[in-house]
Amino acid sequence: MKLFYYQENNFGDKLNPWLWSKLIPGVMDEDQNTTFIGIGTLINDKLSLKTKNARLRVIFGSGVGYEQGVPEVDNSYKIYCLRGPLSAQALGVSTKLSVTDGAILIRKLFNSNSKKQYKFSYIPHYEMAGEGWRLVCERLGFGYIDPRWPIEEVLSCISQSEVILAEAMHGAIIADSLRIPWIPVVSNSTILSFKWQDWCQSIGTEYKPSYLKRLHHPRQKLDILFPARLTRDWFRQQEAASQLLSITKTVHPSLSTDKNVENLTEEMYNRLQEFKEDLAKGAFIK
Numbered sequence: 001m002k003l004f005y006y007q008e009n010n011f012g013d014k015l016n017p018w019l020w021s022k023l024i025p026g027v028m029d030e031d032q033n034t035t036f037i038g039i040g041t042l043i044n045d046k047l048s049l050k051t052k053n054a055r056l057r058v059i060f061g062s063g064v065g066y067e068q069g070v071p072e073v074d075n076s077y078k079i080y081c082l083r084g085p086l087s088a089q090a091l092g093v094s095t096k097l098s099v100t101d102g103a104i105l106i107r108k109l110f111n112s113n114s115k116k117q118y119k120f121s122y123i124p125h126y127e128m129a130g131e132g133w134r135l136v137c138e139r140l141g142f143g144y145i146d147p148r149w150p151i152e153e154v155l156s157c158i159s160q161s162e163v164i165l166a167e168a169m170h171g172a173i174i175a176d177s178l179r180i181p182w183i184p185v186v187s188n189s190t191i192l193s194f195k196w197q198d199w200c201q202s203i204g205t206e207y208k209p210s211y212l213k214r215l216h217h218p219r220q221k222l223d224i225l226f227p228a229r230l231t232r233d234w235f236r237q238q239e240a241a242s243q244l245l246s247i248t249k250t251v252h253p254s255l256s257t258d259k260n261v262e263n264l265t266e267e268m269y270n271r272l273q274e275f276k277e278d279l280a281k282g283a284f285i286k
Helices: 011-023 085-091 102-108 131-140 151-159 169-177 193-203 220-225 227-250 258-280
Strands: 002-004 034-037 056-062 077-082 118-123 161-166 182-186
Touching: 002 011, 011 102, 011 151, 011 169, 056 102, 056 258, 077 085, 077 258, 085 193, 102 169, 102 258, 118 131, 118 151, 131 227, 151 161, 151 169, 161 169, 161 227, 169 182, 169 193, 169 258, 182 227, 193 258
Parallel strands: 002 034, 034 056, 056 077, 118 161, 161 182
Antiparallel strands: none
16 A cells, blocks of 8 residues: 655655554555555645556545645545545535544654743744744744654654644644644745644634744855845844744634544544554455
């Protein structure tokens, strides 16, 4: 069974091989006849093309989004669970298939009882991550979490924070799963609100993002040649720091209820057991 996920240097995407190798060890290989589609906004009208060699596509906790539409759900799809009710609605399938994002299963693997080092930590979208935001967080005394870091480092830094400010959605998902309050922020107009709303509805919260100006990152070689860039970067970082600090003072963090997250975790785990039982019965052999 082939694991399908976006091959980006990004925390949410990289969770796939890390998480599934621990929860269902030995299942994934290079056999493309059956494709396992897990964490990510992976369900759209390009999915069939991207998994063209698959006779069966197993959907487990993925969400609808991006591209121009949705695939036709035919007998080449086996859906165990979807990210949220909006994904079920978009696909025209039963809301019983809506549970939550597959990353909630981190609760079965990772202990979050770390000593807190930061009152606030910020995790940008991977396309926005870089030296600029690191300097802003350093100026504020906030933790900076780069979604391009290794999985264990990101998990550790999230668990060491009291509140997570997240532009990276899976930063918020992991924070909520580990019972750490979170605040969604947006600095990039390409951030897909649909996927956030889908997940937030699944856990019983509202998506109310706070907005930041996009921060361009310093380029050291050019800054040396053009000192005016240093001044401009300094003012941009100062503005970003003021915005980020204002958010922490005025926005109440979100967190799903303990009961909700416990129920959703067990439901996702039950769906995983159902998948494993089907696998043992040879249900995916075509």
